[in-house]
Structures are given as C-alpha cells and as structure tokens.
Amino acid sequence: MTTLVLALVAGAVVGLALGGLGGGGSMLAVPALIYLLGFTPAHATTASLVIVAVTSLTGLLAHARAGRVRWRTGALFAAAGLxxxxxxxxxxxxxxxxxxxxxxxxxxxxxxWRMLADARKPAEPEPAAAGPTPTVGAARPTGAVRPAATGAGLGAVTGLLGVGGGFLAVPALVSALAFTMAEAIGTSLLAISANATAALLPRLGSAGSVDWAVIGPFTATAVLGAWDGKRLADRLSGRTLQKAFAVALLAVAALMVADALWR
Incomplete structure (x- = not known):
C-alpha cells in the first residue's frame, strides 16, 4: 500500500511539472523510481520513458487545444534533435x-540565469486573446534553419547528459526562438513526446520486466497531473512561470552538485 501511495504522489508531481512547466518530468521521475520505489537505474530509465512519453503527449493535447503549440517550428525542433x-x-x-x-x-x-534575466526585462504589451489562438506559428513565422539548429544542439546536449530535454527546451525556445513562455511550454511537449518515444523504442524488449503494477498508477496520476498543470499555467503569468522554472533549474543544479560531491 505504501508503494502504491508513493507511486500516486510521485506521478502527480511529475504530471504537474510536465503540464505546468513543459519539462522536468524525467528529472523527477527517475529519482522517484529509484529512491522511493526501489527500481534499478536501468528499469527506472525505461519506466520513466513510458511515463514521460504518455504524460507529455497528454499535456501536448491540452496545450494544443488552447492554441499554444507552434506545430511547424516545434516539429523541426523535435526532428532535428533526434x-x-x-x-x-x-x-x-x-x-x-x-x-x-x-x-x-x-x-x-x-x-x-537566462530565464531570470528574461523575466526581469520590461514587459511588452501583448494583444488580448479572445479564446484559443489558432495556428500560433502562422502569426509569427520562423525560418527553418534556426529551429533545426537549436533543436539539434538541444538534442546533442540531451543525449550527452542522458536526461530528457524538456527543462532545456523551454529556455531554448524562449531565448533562442523568441517564443512566449506559454508557447514554449506547449511546444516543448511536442519535442519531449518525440524524444521519449524514440528513446523508448529500443528498450521495448526490456519493458516486460518493469513492474507495471507500480508504473500503471504512477502514469495515471501523472496524466491527471498534466491537466492540472495546464490549468495552473492558465492562471499564472509568463513571468511567474519563468521564475518558477528558473528556481526549479537552480534546485536541480544544486542537487546534482551535492550528489556528485557526496559520492
């Protein structure tokens, strides 16, 4: 029962991160699976990919309904990173x-640091939105070269460092491609879904050894959390989300340094 409760709580937190901030799911899921639920690192990585792929797809659909996904640029960004x-x-x-x-x-x-610096800049007036914005990418077209180059760079860093790229995709989309925070969150989920699925395919043979009695509830609450995270993003300003994301990144950096020193 304790394991089930931990899986439900951890799944909700992962879902909130993916739905509300557009990333950070695997960085939260892998430690939770290892330290809270007793998975081996290999099984935790495979299970995390399942959780993140399903949850990010759910979050993507939620943000797409609100018109916050720039599909053309996001597809280039995701494809170049693979x-x-x-x-x-x-x-x-x-x-x-x-x-x-x-x-x-x-x-x-x-x-x-980049996200905090952007959040301190004077606010630019934004047009009032009357409902969902259809085809956001068509309103501010972006050339193919820059999204592809940025996506390839992000993909290289993601592959090199071995963690899902959502927490890096959002700052890259905001800083390098001038997305709004809402667009960056929605579009990053497209890249996360593609990357997680691509990384999961070679591992399908080992997926049978994963404890699905734990992963099932974990994924279910993560999906529900992603919808709640999207609602949270609706209520908070872009600057507030940027600051929250920056604080999360700083916490991750500090924890990784502490873990390295502890070992």
Whole structure:
C-alpha cells in the first residue's frame, strides 16, 4: 500500500511539472523510481520513458487545444534533435560521469540565469486573446534553419547528459526562438513526446520486466497531473512561470552538485 501511495504522489508531481512547466518530468521521475520505489537505474530509465512519453503527449493535447503549440517550428525542433541525441548518447559513454554531472549542473544553472534575466526585462504589451489562438506559428513565422539548429544542439546536449530535454527546451525556445513562455511550454511537449518515444523504442524488449503494477498508477496520476498543470499555467503569468522554472533549474543544479560531491 505504501508503494502504491508513493507511486500516486510521485506521478502527480511529475504530471504537474510536465503540464505546468513543459519539462522536468524525467528529472523527477527517475529519482522517484529509484529512491522511493526501489527500481534499478536501468528499469527506472525505461519506466520513466513510458511515463514521460504518455504524460507529455497528454499535456501536448491540452496545450494544443488552447492554441499554444507552434506545430511547424516545434516539429523541426523535435526532428532535428533526434539524430543529435543518438550521437550525443554514443559520445557520453566515453566521458567520465563526474564531467557529465558538472556539465549538466552548469548548463542548468546557465539556463536558469537566462530565464531570470528574461523575466526581469520590461514587459511588452501583448494583444488580448479572445479564446484559443489558432495556428500560433502562422502569426509569427520562423525560418527553418534556426529551429533545426537549436533543436539539434538541444538534442546533442540531451543525449550527452542522458536526461530528457524538456527543462532545456523551454529556455531554448524562449531565448533562442523568441517564443512566449506559454508557447514554449506547449511546444516543448511536442519535442519531449518525440524524444521519449524514440528513446523508448529500443528498450521495448526490456519493458516486460518493469513492474507495471507500480508504473500503471504512477502514469495515471501523472496524466491527471498534466491537466492540472495546464490549468495552473492558465492562471499564472509568463513571468511567474519563468521564475518558477528558473528556481526549479537552480534546485536541480544544486542537487546534482551535492550528489556528485557526496559520492
């Protein structure tokens, strides 16, 4: 019963992160599966991909209904990252774990600093929205080169550091591609869904050994949490979300450094 309760609570938190902030699911899911639910790291990674793929797809649909997904740019962004993520993953096997941890923490801290800097800038007037905005990408078209280059860079970093890219995708979309925070959250879920699914496919053979009695409830509450996270994003301003995201990134960076030093 205790394991089930922990799975339900952890799933709700992961869902809130994905639905409300557009990322951070795997960074929360993997530690929860290992330290709270007793999964091995290999099984935790596979289970996390299942959870994140299903939950991010749910969050994507919720944000798409609100007109917050820039499909064309997001598809380029996601597609460019897939081969780069595979190459980064191959390279990471030859690098020391301590170096990867330090690089990950430094990158998270840098992304947080950029998000906080953007949040302090003077607010620009935004047109009042009368309901969902159809085809947001058509309103502010973006060339193909920049989204593809940004997505490839993000994919390489994601593959190299071995953690889902949502927490990096949002700052990249905001800073490099000038998305609003709401668009970045919605569109990042498109990239997360694609990356998680692509990473899961080679692991399908080992998925049978995962404890589905735990993963099922975990995923179910994560899906519900994603809808609640989307509602939370509806009620908070872009700047508030940026600050919350930056604080989360700084916490992740600090925890990773502490874990590396502890070991």
């Amino acid at each position: 081969p780069a993520a595979a190459a980064g993953g191959a390279l990471s096997a030859n690098l020391p774990a301590a170096l990867l941890t330090a690089a990950f923490a430094a990158l998270a801290a840098l992304a947080a």
